Amino acid sequence: MSQNKRAELIRRALLLFYRNGFHATGMDLVAKETGVSKTSIYKHFRTKDELILAVLRLRDENFRNRLFRRMEELADTPKAQLLAMFDALEEWFLEDGFKGCMFIKASAEFQEQDNAINAQAYAHKRMLVDHFEDLAAKAGADDPHALARQLLLLKEGAIVIAAMSHSESAAQEAKSVARLLLPV
Amino acid sequence: MSQNKRAELIRRALLLFYRNGFHATGMDLVAKETGVSKTSIYKHFRTKDELILAVLRLRDENFRNRLFRRMEELADTPKAQLLAMFDALEEWFLEDGFKGCMFIKASAEFQEQDNAINAQAYAHKRMLVDHFEDLAAKAGADDPHALARQLLLLKEGAIVIAAMSHSESAAQEAKSVARLLLPV
């Protein structure tokens, strides 16, 4: 399989898992919707879980790239960028096909301790925190790590409520809290 | 089926769904672990989804009762009770068998729009907000509804991160933010 076809397979599988859930999406459907035969899929991924891990790797890359880039487009100081994160989230919530955070859902469906999918989902959140901490330090926060963790809580809460309520206001509610946390 | 047996069935099914997930828990397992034959289960619940809805009703009752009671035990002014919510959450996070919020997980597995399970999960969150708003008004908040929504975001974020990281510190991190939001 060419690199292109492999990437395309993962990209389409991502959409299926994101829309329908992981357990609810069978490998027959993945084969049908990606146009790649099940035999070929299993030649490149030993199990469904390995495919899911590849999907989450792609999602992590895409999501962080997009979020961080959008934060930089919307603002030019570290402090303003941290606030702009919530505007970027709001844009995401408003998109067609927004269905919450893929990592929260993966963690919810594979919650057994030491599960690789669960671990990878948390790794994504840690990478987000690291970036927030970086910006928080540049913004002159007293305790950049603590601030980054607090912003993460607000972000996750906003995503969960936005996904459940099909409303985007959670982003601005979270932003109003974040304003109080950032250094003046 | 007596009211007792029915209640016991729902109670045990709740544990199974909470621990293993909804799609990943089959009705054969529910029958085996509850001691109620599948025939009887389907005489009282037309579908698995109806059983899940009954389970979520029980969870909603139990969770709100327990949380609100614990908040009252831990503090005696409305403001202090809102802060004590995060201590109550921390206690929950530390319990054996803590596996995150059942409603977030239900919503993640049944995310199709207009799904009854999804709707009931969000209804639970709205009832929480209503109670928070009540306390916020009594605490003299300028905008009780806005404050209640902000506290909800912090609570959901803390639960999600606590469940993913198997660490309880999220509760106190959320509490430190909540302190800034409450009126002096």
Place this chain on the structure above:
DNA sequence: CAAAACATGAACAGATCAGTTAACTTCATC
């Protein structure tokens, strides 16, 4: 005691699940 109501296990649909096997095609490289 008898009738009605309910519960049971076990087998059975019919679909779908993850994953495998086998025979056939495509295609670049020697």
Place this chain on the structure above:
DNA sequence: GATGAAGTTAACTGATCTGTTCATGTTTTG
């Protein structure tokens, strides 16, 4: 043109899924 790697379809495991049927208890109630 032969070889071999890599792709394909399609049928096939054997298990599990939700939900039903049925024949046989067991309670409850009149």
